[in-house]
Structures are given as structure tokens and as C-alpha cells.
Amino acid sequence: xxxxxxxxxxxxxxxxxxxxxxxxxxxxxxxxxxxxxxxxxxxxxxxxxxxxxxxxxxxxxxxxxxxxxxxxxxxxxxxxxxxxxxxxxxxxxxxxxxxxxxxxxxxxxxxxxxxxxxxxxxxxxxxxxxxxxxxxxxxxxxxxxxxxxxxxxxxxxxxxxxxxxxxxxxxxxxxxxxxxxxxxxxxxxxxxxxxxxxxxxxxxxxxxxxxxxxxxxxxx
Amino acid sequence: xxxxxxxxxxxxxxxxxxxxxxxxxxxxxxxxxxxxxxxxxxxxxxxxxxxxxxxxxxxxxxxxxxxxxxxxxxxxxxxxxxxxxxxxxxxxxxxxxxxxxxxxxxxxxxxxxxxxxxxxxxxxxxxxxxxxxxxxxxxxxxxxxxxxxxxxxxxxxxxxxxxxxxxxxxxxxxxxxxxxxxxxxxxxxxxxxxxx
Numbered sequence: 001x002x003x004x005x006x007x008x009x010x011x012x013x014x015x016x017x018x019x020x021x022x023x024x025x026x027x028x029x030x031x032x033x034x035x036x037x038x039x040x041x042x043x044x045x046x047x048x049x050x051x052x053x054x055x056x057x058x059x060x061x062x063x064x065x066x067x068x069x070x071x072x073x074x075x076x077x078x079x080x081x082x083x084x085x086x087x088x089x090x091x092x093x094x095x096x097x098x099x100x101x102x103x104x105x106x107x108x109x110x111x112x113x114x115x116x117x118x119x120x121x122x123x124x125x126x127x128x129x130x131x132x133x134x135x136x137x138x139x140x141x142x143x144x145x146x147x148x149x150x151x152x153x154x155x156x157x158x159x160x161x162x163x164x165x166x167x168x169x170x171x172x173x174x175x176x177x178x179x180x181x182x183x184x185x186x187x188x189x190x191x192x193x194x195x196x197x198x199x200x201x202x203x204x205x206x207x208x209x210x211x212x213x214x215x216x217x218x219x220x
Numbered sequence: 221x222x223x224x225x226x227x228x229x230x231x232x233x234x235x236x237x238x239x240x241x242x243x244x245x246x247x248x249x250x251x252x253x254x255x256x257x258x259x260x261x262x263x264x265x266x267x268x269x270x271x272x273x274x275x276x277x278x279x280x281x282x283x284x285x286x287x288x289x290x291x292x293x294x295x296x297x298x299x300x301x302x303x304x305x306x307x308x309x310x311x312x313x314x315x316x317x318x319x320x321x322x323x324x325x326x327x328x329x330x331x332x333x334x335x336x337x338x339x340x341x342x343x344x345x346x347x348x349x350x351x352x353x354x355x356x357x358x359x360x361x362x363x364x365x366x367x368x369x370x371x372x373x374x375x376x377x378x379x380x381x382x383x384x385x386x387x388x389x390x391x392x393x394x395x396x397x398x399x400x401x402x403x404x405x406x407x408x409x410x411x412x413x414x415x416x
Contacts, residue, residue, distance in 0.1 A: 030251065030391055034335045038244035081303055081332070085296040092295070108342045114299050115335035117248060184242050185406065188399030195392035203387060 011134050019141030025118045026149035027198055032118040036150055037187035039109050043166050046154025048102055050147025052095065052110060054140070056087045057119050061127040061139035068128050080123040081114070088113045118146060156190050157181045226356045229349075233360030236409060239336045240368040241402040246336030250369060251394050253327050260373035262320055263327065264366025266313065268359070270305050270331055271340055275358035277301045278341035279351050298341045299332075306332045336365055371401055 009015070025031045035053070040046045060083050064071075071079045092110050096103045103110070113119070122142055127135045158164060161181030163171040180186050239245045246267070253263045281297045310328050314321045321328070331337065340361050344354045375397050384393060 031248070033247040033251070034244050037247060077329075077332075078300070078303060081299050082296060085299050089292055089295050093292070108339055108346065111295055111342055112245075112335045112339055114295060115333045115338045117330070117333045120333055180403070183406065184244065185399045185402040187244065188395050188402055192392050192395030192399060195390075195395060196388055199390070199392055200387050 009130065009134060011137060015134055015137045016141035016144075019138065019143070019145040020148065021145070023142075024145045024149060025121075025142055026146060027194060029118075029121075031121055032116045032146065033191075035109050035112065035116060036153060037184075037191060039106055040150055040154040040157055040187060040190075041161065041182040042105075042158045043151065043154040045102075045105050046150040047147070048095070049106060049109065050143075050150040052091050052106075053113055053116060053118070053146055054143030056084060056091055056113050056116075057122060057143045057146070058136065058139045059087050060084045060119060061122050061135050062132060064123045064127040065130060065132050065135040071128075076128065077120075077124070080120055080128075084119055084123070085114050118142065152194065153187070153190055156193075157186055161186060224353065226353065229353055229356050230360040230363075233357050234364035234367065235405070238364045238368055238405050239339070239361050240365055241398070241405045243339070245339040246334045246365060248330065249327050249334055250372065250398070251391065252330075253324065254369055254372040254394070255376055257370060257373040257377060259323050260369040261366070263324060264362070264369045266309055266324070266328065267331060267334065267336070267365055268362030270302070270309055271337055271358045271362045271365075272355065273305045273308075274298075274302045274337055275340055275344060275354050276351070277305070278344065279349075279354045282345050294345070298338060302337050302341070303332045336361065368401070372397065375401075 019025070023029060026033070026036050032053075035049055039049045060080070063083050064080060067079075088111060091113065095106070095110055122139055126138055130138070155165065158166075159170070160178045161183075163169060163175045163177045178186075181190065233239070237243055240247065240250050249263060249267070254260050278298055278301065281301065282294065285291055285294055285297065306329065309331070310321075313324070313328065340358055344357050347357075349357055372394070376394065379393065379397070388396070
């Protein structure tokens with residue numbers, strides 16, 4: 001693909017940071033919502049899921065980037081899926097070997113990493129066009145952003161729904177946990193709440209900027 | 221072999237453990253194509269069809285791989301079958317209803333990465349359902365998916381006419397709605413008996 005050299009981007013700190021905030025896969029792009037909602041009833045599960053997804057994301061992006069000149073355009077999606085499924089199988093067996101308890105808690109959602117659109121989205125939109133180094137950094141950033149989102153959901157849900165953080169009780173003994181938070185509806189509510197918060201921050205920033213422009217216009 | 225009656229399997233997959241609202245599978249199309257009832261209905265049917273075909277195929281693959289002792293290839297085979305079924309549906313829809321093809325847009329090929337379908341294949345394997353049970357399970361899951369999509373679309377059509385504070389527009393509002401729906405579906409817990 002020699003005719004597409006100028007789509008490659010330079011390696012800057014932004015390559016990493018974008019995934020954390022500006023293009024956060026969960027909060028901004030609303031991708032990969034299923035595991036985000038399903039396995040975040042405790043912080044530990046959220047962390048494990050985040051790390052597993054990051055591993056698959058980084059290694060499959062690397063391989064896609066490495067093979068980008070060899071994969072024919074017509075069958076690219078199928079090839080990406082097979083690459084991703086291979087790494088997910090590796091993770092699946094690895095988690096089974098490390099901790100059966102964790103494996104039981106995450107259930108089918110480890111294998112469902114295959115169907116996580118963040119990973120396929122990265123392969124299609126980024127890794128298939130970029131050099132290996134930038135792909136590595138970018139997918140690490142995306143993975144970190146995804147893990148961050150999972151943790152921010154898992155943290156809130158565990159604190160409110162169970163009164164603990166990482167299994168350690170933090171409230172006085174007479175605290176009544178909000179059971180609903182660790183049940184399915186809680187996942188929707190907490191994610192909705194986070195999105196509300198980000199919307200509010202964004203609107204406030206836009207309003208401030210608009211006022212700033214208004215003030216300078218008056219000064220003239 | 222499980223002696224679970226077929227009616228219970230259907231009820232369980234469709235309502236008690238609704239794939240979208242209780243198991244969090246298929247959230248992307250649930251949020252993406254639930255703006256209009258008609259699109260939601262068609263999307264639901266397309267998904268139901270893919271579910272039925274891939275469920276039957278997954279049953280065959282699982283049997284074959286167990287015979288050959290190649291279980292580590294299961295995930296790769298499942299996703300390949302699902303991807304080709306989706307391709308088939310896409311060609312079919314494009315040929316017979318171009319208007320529908322346009323309104324479903326990117327979400328039609330994205331059925332491949334709809335975790336509800338892969339989830340279905342994995343769950344039926346984990347539960348060791350026989351062929352008929354698998355089909356009924358797929359039917360229930362598809363019906364439940366369509367139901368959730370239609371409910372959401374109905375709510376969102378009403379909401380389009382309401383005045384919503386600017387902070388909560390878009391995805392945040394949809395998620396809150398989904399939370400309320402999910403809360404309502406919690407009321408069915410225990411109806412079908414058994415988990416997941």
C-alpha cells in the first residue's frame with residue numbers, strides 16, 4: 001500500500017492520551033458497552049476484564065499492523081476477527097489457569113471479548129493504516145481508557161451496592177447497601193450518571209468559551 | 221440430558237433473563253437502532269434470524285469439535301459461522317429491500333459483533349442443550365431482544381416530543397431509560413426458575 005503514506009501519523013504523547021480522555025472508547029465513543037455493564041459489579045472483576053481486554057487489544061492491533069500489507073482488502077474483517085479470536089482463546093485459557101474463581105465470576109464475558117467492538121474498531125480504523133510503534137502506543141492508550149472506564153463503574157457500583165472497595169469494608173456496620181447497584185439496572189444507572197456528568201462538564205466548558213468570545217468581542 | 225421443558229427455556233430466555241436487560245448482551249444495537257419502532261422491529265427480526273441459524277450451526281460445530289477433540293478452536297469457529305450468516309442476511313436484505321438496507325446502515329454488518337449472538341452460542345454450549353432446546357433457546361433470545369428493542373423504541377419516540385434538559389440528551393438519557401426498563405424486568409425474576 002505504497003500510495004497511502006501520508007495517512008500515517010507521527011508518534012506524539014497525544015497518540016497515547018487520546019484513548020484516555022478525548023476518544024475514550026466507553027464514555028465518548030460508546031463502544032464495547034456490554035462487558036462494561038456486565039462485569040463491573042465489583043472492582044476486581046472490572047480490573048481483570050480491563051486487563052484482559054487491553055491484552056487482546058494491544059496484541060491483535062500489533063499483529064494487524066504487522067500484517068497490514070499482506071491482508072487483502074476484501075477479507076480484512078474476517079481476518080481481523082480470526083486474529084482477535086486467537087488472542088481471546090489465549091486469554092481464556094490463561095485466566096482459567098491463573099484463577100478459577102475469577103474465571104467463574106467473569107463467565108462467558110471473557111470469550112465475548114471477541115465481539116467487543118472497541119477491538120475490531122481499532123483494527124479497522126487505526127492498526128490497518130499505521131506503523132507498529134504508533135499502533136502499540138495508541139492501543140495501549142485505548143486499553144488504558146477502557147480499563148479506566150470499567151474501574152470507574154466498578155468502583156461506584158461496589159461502594160454503593162456492597163459497601164466495600166476491593167473487598168474491604170469502608171462504611172460503618174449499620175450501612176445499608178443499595179443492592180440495586182450490583183444488580184443489572186444499577187449498571188445502566190451508573191453509566192448513565194457518568195455520561196450525565198461528562199455532558200455537564202462539556203456544556204459548561206462550551207458556555208465558558210462562548211462567554212470568553214463574547215467578552216473579547218465587547219472589548220473591541 | 222436436561223429435562224427442562226421447552227416452554228420454560230423460551231420464557232427464561234425471552235423475559236426472565238432477557239438478553240439485553242438482564243444479561244447486558246447486544247447493548248450497541250440496543251442503543252443504536254432503537255430510535256424508530258419500524259427500524260427496531262426489522263433489526264429485531266434480522267437478529268432473530270441470525271440467532272436461529274447460528275444456534276443450529278453452533279450445535280453442529282460443537283458436536284464435531286468434541287468428536288475431534290479440538291475444543292480450543294470452538295470460539296474461532298463460532299465467530300466465523302456467525303460472520304458468514306450475517307453476510308448472507310446482508311446480501312438477502314440488500315437484494316429484496318434496499319430501503320431497509322439503508323435504514324439499518326452500519327448496524328447490519330455489526331450484527332457480527334453483536335455479543336448477544338455469540339453469547340447465545342456459548343450459553344447453549346455451556347448448558348448442554350440438545351438440538352431442539354437450542355433452537356427454542358435461540359427463538360426465545362431473539363424474541364426477547366426484539367421485545368427490548370421495541371419497548372425502547374416506543375419510549376424514545378415519545379421522548380422525542382418531550383422537553384429534555386440539555387445535559388441529559390442523547391446516550392445518557394437512553395441509558396437511564398434502559399435502567400428503568402431493566403428494573404421493571406427484574407420483577408419477572410424467579411418466574412422461569414433456574415439461572416442464566
